[in-house]
Amino acid sequence: MTKSIILASSSRYRREVLQKLHIPFECISPEIDETPLDGESPEHTSLRLAEGKARKVAESQPHALIIGCDQVATVDGLQIGKPGNHENAVKQLTMLSGKEVIxxxxxxxxxxxxxxxxxxxxxxxxxxxxxxxLQIETYLRLEQPYDCAGSAKSEGMGIALLDYMRGDDPNALIGLPVIALVNMLQQAGVDVLSTSRI
Incomplete structure (x- = not known):
């Protein structure tokens, strides 16, 4: 039996990133509590939630390869989330001005x-x-990135807000590290280059 590939996410950004691989997949939104645990590190929070999302979807999908993802952004050790609205985005970008976010x-x-x-x-x-x-206000009015942690879309005009971006995979910033995913799929018996639809 060929296993289906499922992205355990409702994020349109993650869906768009995964579509780059041209492999068949479907999206199922997991309903889990994403509240960090007391004393939990950002790395542990994101891993626990990614695995929890995949396991939740697995309850209804017993023969699938399920991709779970989660992202936690931090600045000066503080976790920052999605702003949700303009006022919160202004506060967030004001706080992030001149700082490095992980x-x-x-x-x-x-x-x-x-x-x-x-x-x-x-x-x-x-x-x-x-x-x-003025720069913050102009950017937010143009792009309205209220569903993005950090209040900026690096794949859009948000790139103009940044001094640098550093890491092994720029897709990780969007919330789906594709290089690591391709390697995981290979381990699971899925060769992306052989499976991709032309």
Whole structure:
């Protein structure tokens, strides 16, 4: 039996990243509590949630390869989330001005039939420029990145807010480390270059 590939996410950004591989997959949104545990490190939070999302979807998908993802962004040791609205985004970008943000992007691939889990955390480092209030306001009005941790879309105009981006895989910043995923799929018997649809 060929195992289906499922992205355990409702994120349109992750879906768009996975579509780059041209492999057949479907998306199922996991419903889990994403609250960090007391004293939990950002790396552990993101890994625990990525694995939890995959296991949750596995409850209804017993013969699938399930991709779980989660991302926790931190600045000065503080976790930062999605702003949700304009006012919060202004506060967030004002706080991030001139600072480096670490995005902890966790990824797992869970084989629901064998219950074999592969998981990793791929950090990505982003330094924001010193931003003026006018620059922040102009950017937010143009791009409205209210569903993005850090209030910026690096794949869009948000790149103009940044001094640098550093890491092994730029897709990790969007929340789906594709290089690690391709290696995990290979371990699970899926050669992306042989499976991709032309």
């Amino acid at each position: 995005f902890h992007s966790a990824l797992c691939l869970y084989d629901s039939s064998s219950q074999y889990m592969q998981s990793t955390n791929v950090p990505y480092f982003v330094k924001f420029k010193a931003l003026t209030a």
